[in-house]
Amino acid sequence: MTPHISAKKGEIAETVLMPGDPLRAKWAAETFLEDATCVNRVRGMLGFTGTWKGNPVTIHGSGMGMPSLSIYANELISTYGAKTLIRIGSCGAMQESVNIRDVILAMTSTTLSTPSRGIMRELNFAPCADWSLIQAAYQASKAKGSTTHVGGIYSSDVFYDERPDLNEQMERHGILAVEMEAAELYTLAARHGCRALAVLTVSDHLKTHEALPSEDRERSFGDMVEIALEAAFA
Numbered sequence: 001m002t003p004h005i006s007a008k009k010g011e012i013a014e015t016v017l018m019p020g021d022p023l024r025a026k027w028a029a030e031t032f033l034e035d036a037t038c039v040n041r042v043r044g045m046l047g048f049t050g051t052w053k054g055n056p057v058t059i060h061g062s063g064m065g066m067p068s069l070s071i072y073a074n075e076l077i078s079t080y081g082a083k084t085l086i087r088i089g090s091c092g093a094m095q096e097s098v099n100i101r102d103v104i105l106a107m108t109s110t111t112l113s114t115p116s117r118g119i120m121r122e123l124n125f126a127p128c129a130d131w132s133l134i135q136a137a138y139q140a141s142k143a144k145g146s147t148t149h150v151g152g153i154y155s156s157d158v159f160y161d162e163r164p165d166l167n168e169q170m171e172r173h174g175i176l177a178v179e180m181e182a183a184e185l186y187t188l189a190a191r192h193g194c195r196a197l198a199v200l201t202v203s204d205h206l207k208t209h210e211a212l213p214s215e216d217r218e219r220s221f222g223d224m225v226e227i228a229l230e231a232a233f234a
């Protein structure tokens with residue numbers, strides 16, 4: 001047990017999928033895993049462990065933003081021995097070449113700060129995804145027929161952004177999309193020798209102001225779960 005996860009030792013798998021929304025974790029576990037059981041419900045943050053094609057998998061919510069994800073990822077890694085952590089979530093596109101519904105595999109993530117910023121001091125650490133996961137997720141995403149981009153994203157601390165100039169710099173520098181969690185996940189994975197990846201679907205477009213229709217959200221979320229599972233066990 002940890003302050004935020006009530007699972008017993010051994011109830012969390014080495015492979016953990018992390019959607020932001022705990023109810024998405026429930027849906028994904030019930031839809032894609034066999035014998036899924038709820039292993040955490042502290043503060044309403046749900047986690048489930050089951051199997052996929054015989055492989056143990058945990059699907060655990062991260063909450064929104066890096067401070068929340070950091071709590072869960074730290075505890076999943078340090079107390080429960082998670083080794084492969086894949087964020088599945090949405091993002092806002094920052095380039096004309098990226099469209100609603102496209103899949104983005106975040107090779108690296110730029111950020112102003114993460115909860116790990118304090119230990120980096122003057123260093124600008126470059127959080128980066130695990131190559132074996134990127135490669136396998138790319139194949140799985142292409143096999144589904146999804147338009148798939150691999151590149152840099154921006155992990156922001158704010159959804160309601162009062163600094164449009166930061167987004168402009170990200171766009172100028174080819175950043176594909178913005179979300180709020182990946183940079184800290186990648187930093188923690190690096191620190192603890194784990195594999196990490198963020199598989200993202202474009203849910204809104206910062207330039208065209210389009211948004212993914214709500215009827216498409218479940219399907220695109222399901223696609224991300226399958227891409228993440230296939231990548232984890234490739």
Ligand code: HPA
Nearest residue numbers: 090091092159178179180
């Ligand atoms: N900003 C930050 N996070 C997001 C966005 C956004 O526009 N869309 C989806 N996640």
